[in-house]
Amino acid sequence: MEPSIAQYDAEEVLRSTIEFAEKYDVMVHGHLAESKSEYDFTMEQFGCSPVEWFRRNNLLGDRFYYAHCIHLDEQDIKVLAETGTGVVSCPISNMYLSSGSCQVRNMMDAGVERIGLGVDGAASSNSSNMMGEMRVAYLLNRLTHEENACTSENI
Incomplete structure (x- = not known):
């Protein structure tokens, strides 16, 4: 009998996850730096940010993309850019959970090239409506960055 994941x-x-992804040439998706409690736990348990812990465990690179990526400092953003790791912003979910907002403009400026938009899941986005997500992402971007906000002309 196969042992359980537990x-x-x-x-x-x-x-095993990395080996599987490489063997079958598939992407790996997860959540990263979504909440302050996750950040605090990683700092307390491992003495580093969640991004640094993922880096140490070979979980960054062009095979990986992560939802949220909210609680990041400049070094974390630099690591995401250097490793080619993808990011998925989920603004409605993050607003619903009061977890913060993805630093899309800062990531773009730092060279993170793969940034997407997602709805997270039904438990925290309520509708999985991509058009609504785009609208909220645009408005949050305008609110946060004012004249430096991302537009179709400057991205």
């Missing part, structure tokens, strides 16, 4: 340690699950 019987594996976290590092073995990570290694």
Whole structure:
């Protein structure tokens, strides 16, 4: 009988995930730096930010993309850019959960090239309406960056 995931340690699950993705040439998606509590936990347990922990565990690069990426400092953003890691902004979910907002403009300025827009999930976006998500992303971008906001002309 195969052991359950609960019987594996976290590092073995990570290694297996990476091996599977490489073997079958598939992307790996997850959530990263979504909440302040996640950031605080990683700092307390591992002495580093979530992005740095992912880097140390080979979970960054062009095979990976992560939803949220809210609680990042300049170094974290630089690491995402250098590794080619993708980011998916989910503004309605993040507003609904009061977790913050993705620093899309700062990421673009730092060279993060793969930035997408997502709806997260039904439990935190209420409708999974991509048109609504685009509208909120645009308005949040305007509110946050004013005259430096992303537009179709400057991205």
